[in-house]
Amino acid sequence: MLIESVPNISEGRNLKLINSIVRKIKSLNSYLLKDIHYDYDHNRSVFTIVGKPSMVFESIHIIAQNVINLDINNHIGVHPRTGIIDVIPFIPVKNISYQKLIRMVDKFAMSFFRKYRIPVYLYYLSARKEKTRVLGKIRNKGIEFIKRLSLEDKEFIPDIFEDYIFHPTLGVTFIGVRPPLIAFNFNLHTPDVENVLNKARKVANEIRESNGGIKNVQALAFFLQSKNTVQLSINVLEADKTDFFEIFQKIVKKLNENGLILKETELVGCFPSSLIENIVKNVFKTNNFTIEKIVKFQK
Amino acid sequence: MLIESVPNISEGRNLKLINSIVRKIKSLNSYLLKDIHYDYDHNRSVFTIVGKPSMVFESIHIIAQNVINLDINNHIGVHPRTGIIDVIPFIPVKNISYQKLIRMVDKFAMSFFRKYRIPVYLYYLSARKEKTRVLGKIRNKGIEFIKRLSLEDKEFIPDIFEDYIFHPTLGVTFIGVRPPLIAFNFNLHTPDVENVLNKARKVANEIRESNGGIKNVQALAFFLQSKNTVQLSINVLEADKTDFFEIFQKIVKKLNENGLILKETELVGCFPSSLIENIVKNVFKTNNFTIEKIVKFQK
Structure with a gap:
């Protein structure tokens, strides 16, 4: 157990x-x-x-x-x-x-x-x-x-x-x-805090499921003073049954459409194995990968 | 051990x-x-x-x-x-x-x-x-x-x-x-066997390290009769120290430059964990993922 x-x-x-x-x-x-x-x-x-x-x-x-x-x-x-x-x-x-x-x-x-x-x-x-x-x-x-x-x-x-x-x-x-969720932060290029934060809040509003956005997505936008960076922070519910790769791409597209540029992302916590399989499948167009096929070799 | x-x-x-x-x-x-x-x-x-x-x-x-x-x-x-x-x-x-x-x-x-x-x-x-x-x-x-x-x-x-x-x-x-290697097949759209096989052989020749191509890459092209598909088959040596994501992208680019279209890929065997970390890092622009952060949830 x-x-x-x-x-x-x-x-x-x-x-x-x-x-x-x-x-x-x-x-x-x-x-x-x-x-x-x-x-x-x-x-x-x-x-x-x-x-x-x-x-x-x-x-x-x-x-x-x-x-x-x-x-x-x-x-x-x-x-x-x-x-x-x-x-x-x-x-x-x-x-x-x-x-x-x-x-x-x-x-x-x-x-x-x-x-x-x-x-x-x-x-x-x-x-x-x-x-x-x-x-x-x-x-x-x-x-x-x-x-x-x-x-x-x-x-x-x-x-x-x-x-x-x-x-x-x-x-x-x-x-x-609760079922597994993915907590994921998009840190944005922030040349102008007010402008970027407003746009990020708009994106957060639009992608949130509760506003009719992307299914299973919760979203908030923050300004991180210590990093002088605006952050779009999302939770993806039902993480093990969700196509996170697709959600990620949708959000990056939405950011870009609003003139926002992704600097880096942060994973909070863990990824379900199904997500890793999903990424490999999408990136490599392959159908025969499962996490059981990962071997960790000593350094 | x-x-x-x-x-x-x-x-x-x-x-x-x-x-x-x-x-x-x-x-x-x-x-x-x-x-x-x-x-x-x-x-x-x-x-x-x-x-x-x-x-x-x-x-x-x-x-x-x-x-x-x-x-x-x-x-x-x-x-x-x-x-x-x-x-x-x-x-x-x-x-x-x-x-x-x-x-x-x-x-x-x-x-x-x-x-x-x-x-x-x-x-x-x-x-x-x-x-x-x-x-x-x-x-x-x-x-x-x-x-x-x-x-x-x-x-x-x-x-x-x-x-x-x-x-x-x-x-x-x-x-x-030997050190770990990645055995990986690129199966190509094959409307015209002879033409596609010739081009795939040309790509194999060009990407092979022994011909001055991509470091750590061995490559061969085959025609798979049972699938009516031309296959570019590669081995990547020193797999745990190699940026396979970059190699993959280089090869897809080279295929496309030669008018070849990737249909699907096949992994033969296993992937080293460093490769999975490399993919996640590249796809999500993140620095804080390691395979230890994969959780396999029951279905």
Whole structure:
């Protein structure tokens, strides 16, 4: 039984803290951490952890214990967030059904709440209420929105809480099972920030599925001060069933049509194997490649 | 300790025989056989085997034992060959030096000779004589050349033999350690066989390193009767240190300049992980992908 979790924390600047967490997870098991992505401007770190459920849960506790002294109210960053341990997605990898993982994650969420007293939203496949099913619809509206929620509409309150619906310093945490997604950033040539950011926002609006754009695509545009670069940041849902190569080409075309030039991209986390097979198939016009045919030779 | 071997046999039409070999290797260990590639026109099968040395050697004996009743004199196919078990390359994969593998392969070659009485050329890194170091320079000249060799120049005779330098039915076998290579076929749109084959031969001549073409590239052009298709077949040497993406693009450009159109490609065997990283890096303009970031999700 193998699962993936991709905890996002609202801290991407304190490298000493981040490296210390990385070391602790690696000392648990050197294969657990598949990727760590942090960013000054987003001020966010994304851990990609794959392993047996017990080890994955333990890794998340290591992360949580190391950030519980932070304060979400002091957090500055371009990425939307409403908690220090902002979101903890879970994805089945091998020999485990969505149903079973949902039950395990329900239990994990309860133990997480009991340990840290952080109110939990169960989202996406773990959701109990339609209004809190989609992470972005709540989280992206920000802290003040969450704080006001219970007064306005009980459907919006967290699924697990007791004394308060927003932890005074740690905020709330979204926990849920979801299919794999690809988090991918397009960093743009930025000779003129305002102009490029406006155009990137226009592109983000147009490609977003929720606006009738590209199926499975979520998109936001940011200005990264530390890099003096505008970034179009996308999530591609249903990543293992999606033609990401085609989506990538569509987005690059759309960028170019708007006079935007791609400088480089960043992968946040991991790629599903089907995507790698898809790239090789498209680039080489070949039908007989699978990831099982990759051999890693020693250097 | 992990090694790769890519035995090529001069039999690609008898699917019953090939499938029976595949089953026998898999029953030894289900992970050993990374790929099997066979082709009617080449009349050749290429097994890609990765595992512990003892298991890899055992797999090769399984293959050999299953083809020792064939006769190289009856073989028909477009691919150059001088033996039923034509060539057995070995490549270090993990925790083994070239030096150590060369010594192991020397021993394997002796036991191979003692068992099947097939004269053995030790080639490439295992070579003992400069004139028999490069496989293509001898093998590609054909059976008659090999048979005539000892009369003309002792430097050309096999490294291991006793009563004859060419086994009456099994020919000779090339055994040697070499770095990883990529075997890759470009199948071309073939409206007019003669014209396309001539052009493909011209391209093969031009891209071949030995003619001053592309570094690390070996190339041949074939007509595949069963597919009514002309094929440009290449080997890329030093595969793990080579920019195959660039080579691929150069060759496609050269094909197009000569009025040739790529229909599809075929990978023979496996790709080194560095190549996959290279493709992703080039296609997505990204610097932060490694194959460790591939997650294989269950279907």
